[in-house]
Each structure stands twice: as structure tokens, then as C-alpha cells.
Amino acid sequence: MTATIFLPGYAGMSSAMAYIGMLFILSAFVFETRGRLDSHAPVYLWMMIVGSALLAIRAAHMGEWAFLILEAVWCLAATVGLLRPHHPAAVEPRP
Numbered sequence: 001m002t003a004t005i006f007l008p009g010y011a012g013m014s015s016a017m018a019y020i021g022m023l024f025i026l027s028a029f030v031f032e033t034r035g036r037l038d039s040h041a042p043v044y045l046w047m048m049i050v051g052s053a054l055l056a057i058r059a060a061h062m063g064e065w066a067f068l069i070l071e072a073v074w075c076l077a078a079t080v081g082l083l084r085p086h087h088p089a090a091v092e093p094r095p
Helices: 008-033 042-062 065-083
Strands: none
Touching: 008 042, 042 065
């Protein structure tokens, strides 16, 4: 078991944040794979940003450095995707 590194009195809140973050990321993924959301849509990217940010906070709280890096990069990639305009013609259509 990993020791709590920062804000040890907030373990319950940290755990709740992790579940909420997980729900955001998994929901975005399920909606995208079912064709309900496009991975370039702002709502999808916001779900990824919020979810990965919450999971990154949890990872920092627990001292899980590899997971922190993964979630921070995922959050950054979603943020860049949100800030860059999407050009549908540049993307090949799905079969």
C-alpha cells in the first residue's frame, strides 16, 4: 500500500475525487467508442481534462509518481486538443 504523501487528512476526499475522475474518463471513452461523442468535441476533451486532473491530484496525494505523470500528460494532451482548432478534412474517415 502506498503511503499518503500530501494532505494526509483528506484521504476520503481524495478517494472520492479518484472515482469521479475515473467516471469522467471512462464515460468519455464509452461515449466515443459508441459514436455518441467525437474525440475532438469540446465536451469529450473537457471530460478528459477534468477526469485526468482529478486522477493526477489523487496520484500526487498517494505518491504514485508514474500514474501522476501519465495523468498529467493525458490532461495536457486534452488541453492542447481543446485549444487547437480541429480540421475534419485532415483526418481520414473511419471505415
